[in-house]
Amino acid sequence: MPIDVPEHISSRRRDGRREVMLHRSMAVISDEKIEIKAARSTVWLPLIGLALSGAAIWWIGTNQGAAPIWALVLLLLFLLFAVPVSAMSLVSSIAGADVVVDRRKNSATWQQGYLGMGIGTKDLVPFEKIDYLEVTVEGEDTDRWREEQDSLRQFALTLVKKSGKRLKLAQVPVVADDQAFGMDRTLAVGNAIAQLTGTEVRLPEGWQLVEIDTQTLEPVAKAGAAAKKPRRRR
DSSP states (O other): OOOOOOGGGOEEOTTSOEEEEOSSEEEEEOSSEEEEEEOGGGGHHHHHHHHHHHHHHHHHHHSTTOSOHHHHHHHHHHHHHHHHHHHHHHHHHHHOOSEEEETTTTEEEEEOSTTTTTSSEEEEEEGGGEEEEEEEEESOOSOSBTTBOOSEEEEEEEEEETTSOEEEEEEEEEEGGGHHHHHHHHHHHHHHHHHHHTOOEEOOTTEEEEEEETTTOOBOOSSSSEEEEEEEOO
């Protein structure tokens, strides 16, 4: 069954999968698998680490023994730490995933940070043990400071097991004026996972789904081409 992802908050990759940007991560969605992985920008830090390591190795090899012993010891200690960490981070940024929801395996898997290649699984949840998915939002309360609301909204998508255990899937922080866009992205990922796992998505109190025109993104009557979009109740 094809998974429907709204086009106004997603982009299509060369391999045909849809991509939704989250907080320092992205959801890559296909009809059989959904991966929540690090954003492409996270590749720069490990590349810088490898570049610095290469420069240190070049300097050690060309100084012809003129460098003081303490400097060589410090560089060797740096290399022992920087090379493996940068290499693992680079592999994880390119090919790893933090969360994998796989229809064929009938499970959702949370994987370890650097070892996000299927090694070091933190949590594995079969689809039949999933109770529901929940979208929550922080920053709407008016009692935090002088009865004023925060200028930011933090949306979160959480998987709730039948045992009651809660596992976070994704986060989307946005400014208060763009809260509908933040909810759109969070709910798009939630709906995709719900279609894949056969569960439901629960919205926070005060939010409801309305019909919108897929071209203008404005509320419309039920007749015609339309899609459901979350909106805050007034």
